Amino acid sequence: xxxxxxxxxxxxxxxxxxxxxxxxxxxxxxxxxxxxxxxxxxxxxxxxxxxxxxxxxxxxxxxxxxxxxxxxxxxxxxxxxxxxxxxxxxxxxxxxxxxxxxxxxxxxxxxxxxxxxxxxxxxxxxxxxxxxxxxxxxxxxxxxxxxxxxxxxxxxxxxxxxxxxxxxxxxxxxxxxxxxxxxxxxxxxxxxxxxxxxxxxxxxxxxxxxxxxxxxxxxxxxxxxx
Amino acid sequence: xxxxxxxxxxxxxxxxxxxxxxxxxxxxxxxxxxxxxxxxxxxxxxxxxxxxxxxxxxxxxxxxxxxxxxxxxxxxxxxxxxxxxxxxxxxxxxxxxxxxxxxxxxxxxxxxxxxxxxxxxxxx
Numbered sequence: 354x355x356x357x358x359x360x361x362x363x364x365x366x367x368x369x370x371x372x373x374x375x376x377x378x379x380x381x382x383x384x385x386x387x388x389x390x391x392x393x394x395x396x397x398x399x400x401x402x403x404x405x406x407x408x409x410x411x412x413x414x415x416x417x418x419x420x421x422x423x424x425x426x427x428x429x430x431x432x433x434x435x436x437x438x439x440x441x442x443x444x445x446x447x448x449x450x451x452x453x454x455x456x457x458x459x460x461x462x463x464x465x466x467x468x469x470x471x472x473x474x475x476x477x478x479x480x481x482x483x484x485x486x487x488x489x490x491x492x493x494x495x496x497x498x499x500x501x502x503x504x505x506x507x508x509x510x511x512x513x514x515x516x517x518x519x520x521x522x523x524x525x526x527x528x529x530x531x532x533x534x535x536x537x538x539x540x541x542x543x544x545x546x547x548x549x550x551x552x553x554x555x556x557x558x559x560x561x562x563x564x565x566x567x568x569x570x571x572x573x574x575x576x577x578x579x
Numbered sequence: 580x581x582x583x584x585x586x587x588x589x590x591x592x593x594x595x596x597x598x599x600x601x602x603x604x605x606x607x608x609x610x611x612x613x614x615x616x617x618x619x620x621x622x623x624x625x626x627x628x629x630x631x632x633x634x635x636x637x638x639x640x641x642x643x644x645x646x647x648x649x650x651x652x653x654x655x656x657x658x659x660x661x662x663x664x665x666x667x668x669x670x671x672x673x674x675x676x677x678x679x680x681x682x683x684x685x686x687x688x689x690x691x692x693x694x695x696x697x698x699x700x701x702x703x
Contacts, residue, residue, distance in 0.1 A: 380636070383663045383684060384591055390685035391597040398604050398688075420593060470638050508639075 359551040366548030370497045377464035378431065385428040392421045434460045441489040449488040451516055451523050452477045458495050465503045476515040481523055482578050486556050494552050497545055502529045525574040583699045585609040586628040588618040589661065590637045605692050615640035619648060628656060630698045635662040635669045643673060650677035657698035
């Protein structure tokens with residue numbers, strides 16, 4: 354029987370997380386478009402003002418074109434991630450690659466890392482087996498968890514993320530300076546914390562939190578592969 | 580109109596450099612700063628711009644904080660905010676905090692040039 358209260362909390366939290374993700378992402382896209390716009394405008398200016406009559410100007414033009422191409426490629430990669438993210442919602446349970454999901458997640462979180470000057474150490478074990486679970490829900494959990502850590506972390510902090518195989522499980526490990534996203538609001542019963550716990554329970558994913566000797570906080574998600 | 584000096588503050592260095600080049604082609608002279616702290620350092624040095632073009636969202640200190648400091652220390656310098664936000668709220672808020680005006684990214688270069696001239700003429 355569905356737990357309506359927790360389902361509602363989860364849905365609200367998912368919507369809020371989607372809003373944050375889209376806000377950050379659209380801002381990034383606008384940045385690329387702004388640079389494309391200025392670069393194309395500069396080429397127009399140079400043409401209009403007749404300043405392209407020597408080899409130096411031609412080289413300048415080539416440089417501007419390469420900036421446009423690079424920014425289009427970056428915007429295209431962002432669009433691909435967004436499309437892949439949207440399609441994960443098509444079928445709730447499906448086979449997916451955990452590392453691919455984590456890489457996509459980091460593209461969504463990139464702007465939030467940048468705003469706080471947070472550096473990220475990523476160590477993903479290659480050739481992990483596919484997981485059959487709810488990729489969209491897992492993505493929500495990881496996004497919300499890391500987003501909350503980034504919001505609470507001091508500027509210039511560091512987050513480490515790794516994936517590894519252990520027996521028949523895949524472990525996702527997040528390490529951050531003395532922060533747990535589940536208690537960051539000073540309240541382990543906050544709506545996001547409740548939504549994360551409920552979502553993990555729904556997916557059959559265990560969560561373990563511990564404080565390391567150097568005072569860093571370690572969170573391990575254990576995802577069964579079978 | 581005499582040569583108008585600009586300080587362009589944006590962490591997207593390619594954006595700032597290209598915008599600077601386009602404005603220079605229109606007769607303005609400019610310097611760029613890649614973050615809020617860098618902008619304040621430039622202002623504390625010998626460079627005294629007529630108008631500052633200031634990005635709202637930057638990684639070290641926000642455009643709002645830089646705006647407040649500029650208006651406190653250099654009240655004669657006019658500031659035009661550059662914002663990539665979908666909503667114009669940030670721009671409107673910054674006008675309340677002393678900015679001359681704001682413009683959304685991607686910018687219309689002629690609209691921006693017009694705003695810069697209007698900002699300059701305010702104190703001329």
